[in-house]
Amino acid sequence: MNGHQEDARLREHDGLGREHDGLGHGPDGLGREHDGLGRGRDGLGYGPDELGRRPDGAAWRADVLTIFPSMFPGPLGESLAGKALASGIWNLTATDIRDFGLGRHRSVDDTPFGGGAGMVMRPDVLDAAIASVADERPLIVLTPRGVPLTQKRVAELSAGPGVILLCGRFEGIDQRVIEARNAEEISIGDYILSGGEIAALALLDAAVRLLPGVMGAMESADEESFSSPLLEYPHYTRPAVWADRAVPETLTSGNHQAIAAWRRDQAKNLTKIRRPDLYNQFVASGAQAP
Numbered sequence: 370m371n372g373h374q375e376d377a378r379l380r381e382h383d384g385l386g387r388e389h390d391g392l393g394h395g396p397d398g399l400g401r402e403h404d405g406l407g408r409g410r411d412g413l414g415y416g417p418d419e420l421g422r423r424p425d426g427a428a429w430r431a432d433v434l435t436i437f438p439s440m441f442p443g444p445l446g447e448s449l450a451g452k453a454l455a456s457g458i459w460n461l462t463a464t465d466i467r468d469f470g471l472g473r474h475r476s477v478d479d480t481p482f483g484g485g486a487g488m489v490m491r492p493d494v495l496d497a498a499i500a501s502v503a504d505e506r507p508l509i510v511l512t513p514r515g516v517p518l519t520q521k522r523v524a525e526l527s528a529g530p531g532v533i534l535l536c537g538r539f540e541g542i543d544q545r546v547i548e549a550r551n552a553e554e555i556s557i558g559d560y561i562l563s564g565g566e567i568a569a570l571a572l573l574d575a576a577v578r579l580l581p582g583v584m585g586a587m588e589s590a591d592e593e594s595f596s597s598p599l600l601e602y603p604h605y606t607r608p609a610v611w612a613d614r615a616v617p618e619t620l621t622s623g624n625h626q627a628i629a630a631w632r633r634d635q636a637k638n639l640t641k642i643r644r645p646d647l648y649n650q651f652v653a654s655g656a657q658a659p
Contacts (some may be wrong), residue, residue: 535566
């Protein structure tokens, strides 16, 4: 075990999974914990509480490896995901890759072999970071060259024990550590981000909302876009007339069979116009719209 690994394993974590040590990043005189940014939490905070809730294996566990751990939980600390985090349905740990960096400056990258612009994240540094959290959970690298993330894959991840997410930066990650660790490369879209952190947030949000107890009504999730072969139909609520625009009469008719048919037709039409690739798959599969 190298010095970086030993140091990282000796550190404690607050409820957000951020590490704190003897530098003052821990409980204050009132028993409230605070991270290195001075943000506090009490008995209502995120993570295991004093009553011992969230026993080992009970929570869906997410580990994020990043050089910017303060980006987490970010928006995942709010709304449904935040409530689930606070109640122990899932657990989030953000580990700073620089804890495993080299030298006085904790370097995590170096120049690319073969030349070219930018820097590449070192395999030895990343492997040490991965080793500190590795277990049976899948290791996922967020990268624009990855396989597109689908609702099917999200559901599979949500049904498992959790995920380990590696967030790349700079020009990318040394291919050798991806292969050695049998990492799964996933993309959230055909565009370039500054790093993998925002992609990690998106993947986690998609998975966490499918965990039991997070959403109020699972039938709501079942009817969403990508949960079926088609995009979701349009939604309407009160007032019945707004800005001279009325709600479609079918939806106010009380005829549930007609409403279901209207929604199926809308879903098919929207998918055909906006996502012909999905519509062609739907037609070829012979599936029936929900």
